[in-house]
Amino acid sequence: MTTAIDILWASPWLLCIGLVLFVVAPALVAIEQTAPYSFKPYRWPSKIWSVDEIPNLTGKVALVTGANGGIGVETCVELVRNGAQVFMGCRSEEKFQKARNTIDKLLDERGPARDNRKKGQVLYFECDVSSLALAKKAATVFLAHPQAKRLDVAYFCAGAPSTWGARPLSEDGIDLIMATNCTNQLAMLDELYPLIKKTSRHSASSCRIIFISSNTEFWANLRWPLGVEPTFNSWKDVNDPRRSENARYAQSKLAQALLARKLSSDLSNENIACLALHPGEIDNDFVHRMLPWTQYNRYLAAIIKAILIDSRQGALTGLFAATAKEVDEKRLSGQFLTYPATIIQPSAFARNDVLGRKAWELQMDLIQGRNLPRC
Ligand SMILES: NC(=O)c1ccc[n+]([C@@H]2O[C@H](COP(=O)([O-])OP(=O)(O)OC[C@H]3O[C@@H](n4cnc5c(N)ncnc54)[C@H](OP(=O)(O)O)[C@@H]3O)[C@@H](O)[C@H]2O)c1
Ligand SMILES: *[C@@H]1O[C@H](CO)[C@@H](O)[C@H](O)[C@H]1NC(C)=O
Numbered sequence: 001m002t003t004a005i006d007i008l009w010a011s012p013w014l015l016c017i018g019l020v021l022f023v024v025a026p027a028l029v030a031i032e033q034t035a036p037y038s039f040k041p042y043r044w045p046s047k048i049w050s051v052d053e054i055p056n057l058t059g060k061v062a063l064v065t066g067a068n069g070g071i072g073v074e075t076c077v078e079l080v081r082n083g084a085q086v087f088m089g090c091r092s093e094e095k096f097q098k099a100r101n102t103i104d105k106l107l108d109e110r111g112p113a114r115d116n117r118k119k120g121q122v123l124y125f126e127c128d129v130s131s132l133a134l135a136k137k138a139a140t141v142f143l144a145h146p147q148a149k150r151l152d153v154a155y156f157c158a159g160a161p162s163t164w165g166a167r168p169l170s171e172d173g174i175d176l177i178m179a180t181n182c183t184n185q186l187a188m189l190d191e192l193y194p195l196i197k198k199t200s201r202h203s204a205s206s207c208r209i210i211f212i213s214s215n216t217e218f219w220a221n222l223r224w225p226l227g228v229e230p231t232f233n234s235w236k237d238v239n240d241p242r243r244s245e246n247a248r249y250a251q252s253k254l255a256q257a258l259l260a261r262k263l264s265s266d267l268s269n270e271n272i273a274c275l276a277l278h279p280g281e282i283d284n285d286f287v288h289r290m291l292p293w294t295q296y297n298r299y300l301a302a303i304i305k306a307i308l309i310d311s312r313q314g315a316l317t318g319l320f321a322a323t324a325k326e327v328d329e330k331r332l333s334g335q336f337l338t339y340p341a342t343i344i345q346p347s348a349f350a351r352n353d354v355l356g357r358k359a360w361e362l363q364m365d366l367i368q369g370r371n372l373p374r375c
């Protein structure tokens, strides 16, 4: 029933991409190169919500995975600037130090936040989510930290580098993209729940669980001959070799969207909000890795720069989800957000609660050691 709609949905997008590539982008590049200032219509600040509206986060604790990445660093800057203690999950202390230097520089540049509130601090914990064991270890390391007495925001932003054509499995025998993007971070969350629940019971505003998904979740809907529809019936299905790398990426992002919806409904009696979101199309390492030719061609790099948003804006929607009081006032838990801090309706699959339960059960069984994948 949804097949025809899904494909129709896809074609206006293809049309838009064509228009952008062949008409809008060259025009913007021309303007970009002649204008005395950076002219980027898409970068106009959001009127909907801005980081100046972040509430006082003094006393709150946040945990961020993939914290040294493009979106991660910008997110940490604003959380710290508004008073939070931010545990930055990075794969090595060296990466953390480098990110911390950038954060200090940005904090100096931006100055204090609204009403001169005191800034918080960044802390390091080692966090690699490429296997279940490592992800669980990361949660344990965090929980053992003497300053991890509460957890107000769990922000899952880590993303594996593109595997271009190859389709590696994680140590646990599941598609590596699915593992890093979703399952292993759910394993972390599973360990963190007790602390989040405890925190939420003594907190006026809700605790937040945030998954950085992507609007590419939509592509996971495509059925044969365009795609292989996800069922989450088994790991064999998730790992299906007929799924291209992009389709696997989409599948993992769909799983995150489903997860946010499922957890939100499971946690509806708790003071905890859970959201998934698309951060926007961002000009950072992430995109450059996906489109390696941008590194070699100045012209193409300029097109990308002209039409995409930067990491600072890419962090906006996640910061809204993680801190804004509107999330409680408007009961946004379980919704899917997109740049700039706007609610949108995700694909029909991402709204399918039966599929959501299957995806959740499949992953939780693995996390709790009940069904090991056979490959
Ligand atoms: N950029 C976009 O246009 C866009 C669009 C939609 C969605 N997203 C999503 O936004 C998220 C953040 O992207 P970004 O733009 O900030 O990209 P990025 O700069 O590449 O950041 C990715 C982060 O994830 C970390 N990471 C990768 N593999 C990991 C692992 N196995 N364990 C722990 N950490 C790992 C990286 O750490 P290392 O430095 O150690 O590799 C890095 O800190 C991603 O989940 C991506 O899917 C981005
Ligand atoms: C922020 O909150 C803390 C703790 O509740 C409080 O001590 C501080 O005065 C607040 N700062 C501002 C500027 O309101």
Ligand SMILES: *[C@@H]1O[C@H](CO)[C@@H](O)[C@H](O)[C@H]1NC(C)=O
Pocket: 157, 158, 159, 160, 161, 162, 163, 177, 178, 180, 181, 182, 212, 213, 249, 252, 286
């Ligand atoms: C998901 O996997 C893709 C491909 O490996 C990667 O590019 C992306 O950053 C990952 N996203 C997340 C949230 O882990």
